[in-house]
Amino acid sequence: MSEQIPFGAIEFAANPEPRCPCVLVLDTSASMSGARISELQTGIAQLKDELATDHLARKRVELAVVTFGGSVRMPNDFVTVDSFDPPTLHADGLTPLGAAVLTALDAVTTRKAIYRGNGIAYYRPWVFLLTDGEPSDSWHAAARAVRDAEAAKALAFFAVGVGEANMDILKQIAVRAPLMLKGLMFHEMFQWLSSSLRSVSHSALSDDLPLSNPTVPEGWAKV
DSSP states (O other), X not given: OOOOXXXXXXXXXXXXXXXXXXXXXXXXXXXXTTHHHHHHHHHHHHHHHHHHTSHHHHHHEEEEEEEEESEEEEEEEEEEGGGOOOOOOOOOSOOOHHHHHHHHHHHHHHHHHHHHHTTOXXXXXXXXXXXXXXXXXXXXXXXXXXXXXXXXXXXXXXXXXXXXXXXXXXXXXXXXXXXXXXXXXXXXXXXXXXXXXXXXXXXXTTOOOOOOOTTSTTSSEEO
């Protein structure tokens, strides 16, 4: 009887490059309906396409998606860009942001354990949160977990508000100052995210890269 080889072992044997994991935590509540969800949908596809043009980013960046609208879902677990299939987003329900953030942090912890188990080096994971409202659930445990993880340099957490997002709550969750998207500049935001992840994927594992400032006058965000 032949020995079963775990799928992860095959995956990493075919591509032993260091990994740069990024989980998108996306608000898909009812208030995101219309132009917001449409632009967000387009932006995720844009992110994949832009990362796929870079030979190293294509092998090193891994994307995952957590959505929160009514309930928390994880339509995409971590995969490299070539295998990433952008999910179809639907705007509906309330805004369980706290549970979504905790789900994303758990996913990062699990993925890092898989890397270590397969001898794969990795960059500091990114968690990129986007929301246009305020949490409909308790978010304090998520805020503590984010701040503990940041203090341990276990991940880098970014928060972006859209429209009527409660920036006061985001400031209590994120260590970095949360940013407010200017209008519907999703295209520019995802360009920035793609460029940043490409830069990280080309850097040494120990590098702490400065990121371009998206709050400059021509940028996509404001504080």
